[in-house]
C-alpha cells in the first residue's frame with residue numbers, strides 16, 4: 714500500500730494537502746501571503762493566480778516530501794514521542810536548532826534562487842497565517858516548529874513561480 718501511494722504523485726499531493734488542513738492551514742491563507750508578496754510587482758495579479766501557483770508548488774515531489782517530514786516531526790514532538798534532546802529542541806523551537814529552515818530549502822529552491830529572498834522576507838515578517846502558527850506553537854502541547862517554515866517556503870516558491878510566469882508573458 715505504501716509503495717502504491719509513493720508512486721502516485723496525485724495521491725502524495727492530496728496527502729500533503731490534507732496534512733496542511735489537519736494542521737489548520739488553508740490554501741486561501743497561503744494565497745493571501747503570496748498575493749501580498751507579488752501585488753507591488755504585478756498589480757493585475759489575483760488570488761486565483763496565487764492559488765494556481767501554490768497548486769504548482771504542491772505538485773513537486775520535493776515539496777510533498779518536506780511537508781510529510783516536517784509535519785510528522787511537529788506531531789511527534791507534540792506527543793512527546795521524540796528522544797531527548799531532540800524532543801526539547803523541536804518542541805521549544807530552540808533558536809540553535811535551525812533544521813526547520815534547512816529542511817524547507819528544498820521547497821524554497823524549486824523555482825530558482827529568487828525564492829530565497831522571498832523566504833527570508835516572510836520568515837522575518839511572519840505575515841498572516843505564519844504569525845498565527847508561530848503564536849499557536851508557543852502554547853503547551855502544540856508544536857509548529859516545522860510548519861511555519863513550510864508555509865513560508867510554499868508561499869515564497871509560489872511567488873517565484875508567478876514572477877517567472879509573468880516574466881514569460883512579457884516576452
Ligand code: MG
Nearest residue numbers: 813858859862
Ligand atoms: Mg520554525
